[in-house]
Amino acid sequence: MNARSAHDPSEAGPSRSGSALSARLDRAPQRLDLAEVPTPVERAPWLDTPKAKVWIKRDDLSSPIYGGGKVRKLEWILANPPFDTDLPVLSVGGIGSHHLLALVLFLRTQGRTLHGLTFTQALTPHVRKNMAVMLSCGARFWNVPSRAELPRAWLAYHLWRRPDVKGTPMAAGASTPLGCFGFVDAAFELAEQVEAGLLPKPDVLYVTAGSAGTSAGLALGFALAGMPIHMHLVSSVEPWAFNPVMMQLKMRGALSALRSAGLDAPGGARALLRDAGVTYEIDFDEVGAGYGEPTDQGRAAVELAREHQISLEPTYTAKCIAALRRAEAHDRGRPHNVLFWHTHAANDLTPLIEPGWEARSPVPLDGSV
Numbered sequence: 376m377n378a379r380s381a382h383d384p385s386e387a388g389p390s391r392s393g394s395a396l397s398a399r400l401d402r403a404p405q406r407l408d409l410a411e412v413p414t415p416v417e418r419a420p421w422l423d424t425p426k427a428k429v430w431i432k433r434d435d436l437s438s439p440i441y442g443g444g445k446v447r448k449l450e451w452i453l454a455n456p457p458f459d460t461d462l463p464v465l466s467v468g469g470i471g472s473h474h475l476l477a478l479v480l481f482l483r484t485q486g487r488t489l490h491g492l493t494f495t496q497a498l499t500p501h502v503r504k505n506m507a508v509m510l511s512c513g514a515r516f517w518n519v520p521s522r523a524e525l526p527r528a529w530l531a532y533h534l535w536r537r538p539d540v541k542g543t544p545m546a547a548g549a550s551t552p553l554g555c556f557g558f559v560d561a562a563f564e565l566a567e568q569v570e571a572g573l574l575p576k577p578d579v580l581y582v583t584a585g586s587a588g589t590s591a592g593l594a595l596g597f598a599l600a601g602m603p604i605h606m607h608l609v610s611s612v613e614p615w616a617f618n619p620v621m622m623q624l625k626m627r628g629a630l631s632a633l634r635s636a637g638l639d640a641p642g643g644a645r646a647l648l649r650d651a652g653v654t655y656e657i658d659f660d661e662v663g664a665g666y667g668e669p670t671d672q673g674r675a676a677v678e679l680a681r682e683h684q685i686s687l688e689p690t691y692t693a694k695c696i697a698a699l700r701r702a703e704a705h706d707r708g709r710p711h712n713v714l715f716w717h718t719h720a721a722n723d724l725t726p727l728i729e730p731g732w733e734a735r736s737p738v739p740l741d742g743s744v
């Protein structure tokens with residue numbers, strides 16, 4: 376097994392000419408061309424209110440393998456040390472985590488696999504399907520019943536007697552500083568679309584947050600692109616897991632990595648955002664009973680979106696649309712433009728599910744919700 380640089384980034388195709396971020400970096404890290412960007416922006420009149428005109432950034436269409444936001448992070452992370460090898464990747468998440476699913480699907484294209492330290496979450500049909508795909512594609516799990524018990528999964532993994540195939544650890548949600556680069560680039564992409572007249576400059580952006588790489592990357596990107604905007608961050612997790620301190624830390628880490636890569640931007644993240652007119656708030660009102668627990672407002676959002684050929688899932692994007700509908704219904708301000716950043720993949724993964732996957736399920740399958 377080759378542990379170093381098994382994947383020449385040039386093999387993934389020519390470097391994307393449209394990466395505005397790479398062009399700004401003297402020492403740009405490598406990047407695999409995994410995402411199909413720019414993703415479209417389109418009007419969503421079905422979400423309009425008397426004061427708000429709503430657009431959608433269709434990142435659900437960002438890849439024929441697995442769209443959504445994760446591919447934007449992985450194309451940077453998987454191209455660079457310590458992940459540019461033949462080894463498995465070790466990462467953490469719920470048993471139906473989209474981050475783990477994205478990793479499984481992109482590692483598979485490189486002949487690699489995922490080792491997941493996972494916790495049991497509400498077994499919605501969506502979670503069950505994600506788990507079925509991951510198991511069918513060869514992922515291995517060390518599962519525990521709750522998030523609090525994850526250290527036990529970590530211990531079990533380290534006691535596992537296969538040092539030759541131990542995975543390289545990756546932070547939850549791929550929200551590493553390099554992972555954030557993907558969303559800095561995504562903000563530049565949106566700024567270019569605004570400039571090209573494809574949509575008016577959004578006054579408010581709704582995007583959902585978990586491990587915060589998406590939010591931190593976008594906030595820095597908007598600031599660097601000089602695009603003032605208010606970010607309504609809809610948390611899918613409880614305040615102990617995502618909060619303003621976490622957001623600052625993520626931005627600080629990403630900014631420092633950007634500087635190491637040659638970005639010329641003075642000051643800290645806070646000053647950068649302030650000077651550019653980029654603001655954010657964190658909305659916990661849709662978390663409901665907790666991470667991964669569906670809510671009635673989320674279910675209503677899924678139904679409404681389905682009528683308009685938009686596929687949401689209950690953990691993140693449904694709660695984000697629920698927040699948008701709630702907050703915009705009460706907004707009595709001036710007419711404004713709103714953007715919903717769609718971060719969930721639209722791909723139908725059913726053909727990947729192998730019969731008999733249930734036998735390898737690390738959780739009992741009788742408790743579906």
Ligand SMILES: Cc1ncc(COP(=O)(O)O)c(C=O)c1O
Nearest residue numbers: 473548584585586587588589718
């Ligand atoms: C569909 C979806 N949207 C949004 C997010 C949140 O992204 P981040 O973890 O970067 O905050 C996730 C994270 O797993 C996700 O799966």
